[in-house]
Amino acid sequence: MKVLVSDPVSQAGVDILRQEFTVDVRAKLSAEELLRVIPDYDALVVRSETKVTKAVIEAAVNLKIIGRAGVGVDNIDVEAATQKGIIVVNAPEGNTVAATEHTMAMMLALARNVPQAHASMKQKEWQRGKFIGVEMRGKVLGILGLGRIGTGVAKRALAMEMDVIAYDPFIGTGHAKALGIELAETEEIFSKADFITLHLPLTPETRNLINRDTFARMKKGVRIINCARGGIINEADLTEAIKAGIVAGAAIDVFGKEPVEPDNPLLTVDRVVLTPHLGASTAEAQVGVAVDVARGIAAALRGEPVATAVNMAPVAPHVLEVIKPYLNLAEKMGCLGIHLTDGRINTVDLEYNGEIADVDTKMLTTAVVKGILNPILQETVNYVNAPAIAKARGIRVKEVKSKETVHFANLITVRIMTDKNEHVVAGTLFGKQEGRIVMIDGYRVDVAPRDWLLIGPHIDRPGMIGKVGTILGDYNINIASMQVGRTEEAGTNIMVMAAESDIPTPVMLKIKAVDGILGAKLVNFNAG
Numbered sequence: 024m025k026v027l028v029s030d031p032v033s034q035a036g037v038d039i040l041r042q043e044f045t046v047d048v049r050a051k052l053s054a055e056e057l058l059r060v061i062p063d064y065d066a067l068v069v070r071s072e073t074k075v076t077k078a079v080i081e082a083a084v085n086l087k088i089i090g091r092a093g094v095g096v097d098n099i100d101v102e103a104a105t106q107k108g109i110i111v112v113n114a115p116e117g118n119t120v121a122a123t124e125h126t127m128a129m130m131l132a133l134a135r136n137v138p139q140a141h142a143s144m145k146q147k148e149w150q151r152g153k154f155i156g157v158e159m160r161g162k163v164l165g166i167l168g169l170g171r172i173g174t175g176v177a178k179r180a181l182a183m184e185m186d187v188i189a190y191d192p193f194i195g196t197g198h199a200k201a202l203g204i205e206l207a208e209t210e211e212i213f214s215k216a217d218f219i220t221l222h223l224p225l226t227p228e229t230r231n232l233i234n235r236d237t238f239a240r241m242k243k244g245v246r247i248i249n250c251a252r253g254g255i256i257n258e259a260d261l262t263e264a265i266k267a268g269i270v271a272g273a274a275i276d277v278f279g280k281e282p283v284e285p286d287n288p289l290l291t292v293d294r295v296v297l298t299p300h301l302g303a304s305t306a307e308a309q310v311g312v313a314v315d316v317a318r319g320i321a322a323a324l325r326g327e328p329v330a331t332a333v334n335m336a337p338v339a340p341h342v343l344e345v346i347k348p349y350l351n352l353a354e355k356m357g358c359l360g361i362h363l364t365d366g367r368i369n370t371v372d373l374e375y376n377g378e379i380a381d382v383d384t385k386m387l388t389t390a391v392v393k394g395i396l397n398p399i400l401q402e403t404v405n406y407v408n409a410p411a412i413a414k415a416r417g418i419r420v421k422e423v424k425s426k427e428t429v430h431f432a433n434l435i436t437v438r439i440m441t442d443k444n445e446h447v448v449a450g451t452l453f454g455k456q457e458g459r460i461v462m463i464d465g466y467r468v469d470v471a472p473r474d475w476l477l478i479g480p481h482i483d484r485p486g487m488i489g490k491v492g493t494i495l496g497d498y499n500i501n502i503a504s505m506q507v508g509r510t511e512e513a514g515t516n517i518m519v520m521a522a523e524s525d526i527p528t529p530v531m532l533k534i535k536a537v538d539g540i541l542g543a544k545l546v547n548f549n550a551g
């Protein structure tokens with residue numbers, strides 16, 4: 024496997040990747056060069072500089088994972104990656120302290136005119152009266168986005184005796200209460216805050232969030248700090264608001280276009296403190312994010328689930344422990360189910376019975392959907408894109424859970440409904456690892472789902488197994504195991520034969536033509 028590192032990333036992370044993979048470090052590739060080389064790579068490691076566009080993703084024929092050595096993934100087309108089944112992982116915690124401390128440094132520098140005073144002294148001046156600042160103590164700090172960094176800033180601001188209020192619609196009041204701060208609506212923050220600091224992701228909702236209109240509603244003399252993402256503040260409007268005296272000053276680490284271009288309006292005003300996206304630039308943070316992302320990439324390339332994947336439903340370690348032994352079985356059940364069906368799939372119902380119903384089974388459901396879609400689609404279907412592909416195809420997937428069981432400690436039942444008919448497959452684990460199919464369309468069976476399975480419902484009369492066995496024998500196809508499944512009602516049975524090799528179509532046609540066979544199906548688990 025080959026990994027491309029296309030932004031400056033700490034050697035500690037590169038070393039971890041080199042233990043298992045071939046790693047090329049090629050920082051500062053142009054967009055054209057990236058498009059040209061990306062087809063060679065299985066994994067890509069970036070920071071915020073490399074733009075992983077839709078075009079890059081389309082060209083990336085071997086790419087399985089994109090690792091972001093940091094938090095923000097707005098430079099990656101996550102939707103395009105998801106569609107293509109490429110996992111995107113980030114390293115969300117490694118640079119939290121660095122970005123938090125940089126925010127505090129920026130806020131203090133802004134309040135006390137540190138860079139302006141420094142620049143003046145470098146001009147051999149001694150201007151004590153020109154750089155009168157303001158104290159933080161007793162001032163209202165409004166935080167937009169109370170996640171990891173927003174929370175860190177709140178704690179430090181409280182230590183500086185500021186009054187802290189925060190807006191974050193996705194955080195519970197308990198979190199704010201435990202911190203000792205108040206949650207507020209944006210209007211309250213705009214009207215009360217002396218300092219406003221942004222700690223939001225850049226999303227379609229937050230893009231241009233702070234603009235001419237919002238500045239007009241802010242307290243006169245407010246100071247703005249942005250160490251989150253450039254596109255959240257309209258830079259031209261901020262410049263105007265500074266010139267108009269609405270904003271007393273701004274400390275900005277991140278910009279709409281990076282590197283900043285000479286015509287950026289913020290470069291024309293004095294009352295700003297600017298840094299070139301340095302929030303995460305500490306020795307400690309760079310080692311932290313590089314090591315975290317390298318571990319995530321290595322795990323994903325080994326086929327293990329990664330907790331920091333941003334385009335997969337997160338799975339808690341204790342849940343993973345319970346569901347992991349069932350993942351392969353669930354996928355095989357989906358594969359078996361789709362081979363039984365005819366017609367257009369409308370709905371897939373999953374029923375989880377027993378102790379397994381106690382945990383989050385979303386990943387198992389995804390495994391079933393993956394098993395259903397893989398045999399019928401050309402594109403790669405995996406844990407990342409399976410739910411989106413099912414949704415795009417109008418397939419409804421529903422889960423039902425119950426602790427009640429009849430014959431087995433745990434049972435998974437998959438019901439696939441098409442516009443023509445409905446088929447049901449149930450499976451369980453024997454021992455701790457051995458997946459078994461225990462029911463097909465109401466027939467009780469006990470089958471290990473592997474290689475090739477011939478499934479033949481038939482009329483319950485003597486000689487049926489012999490006829491099918493003879494056809495297979497004539498074509499030199501060996502049967503590894505065979506069994507007959509029955510239902511409560513007499514009249515029909517199902518034969519399930521595990522073949523040691525593929526059964527070619529002409530042979531299947533002969534079997535289907537046997538008098539008394541009610542539609543034979545071949546399941547190839549190797550292809551699914």
Ligand SMILES: NC(=O)c1ccc[n+]([C@@H]2O[C@H](COP(=O)([O-])OP(=O)(O)OC[C@H]3O[C@@H](n4cnc5c(N)ncnc54)[C@H](O)[C@@H]3O)[C@@H](O)[C@H]2O)c1
Nearest residue numbers: 095122168169170171172191193222223224250251302303
């Ligand atoms: N300057 C840097 O070098 C640097 C370093 C690290 C992180 N960052 C950036 O800082 C920001 C915050 O990072 P984090 O690690 O704290 O992320 P986080 O995910 O922990 O926190 C983001 C918070 O924003 C909230 N949020 C999302 N949409 C919102 C909306 N529309 N309105 C209000 N709140 C909303 C979320 O609920 C979440 O609590 C991100 O943009 C990240 O990319 C910058």
Ligand SMILES: O=C(O)[C@H](O)COP(=O)(O)O
Nearest residue numbers: 070071072093094095303
């Ligand atoms: O989102 C992040 O992690 C920060 O903005 C850091 O970006 P960087 O890795 O390019 O410094």
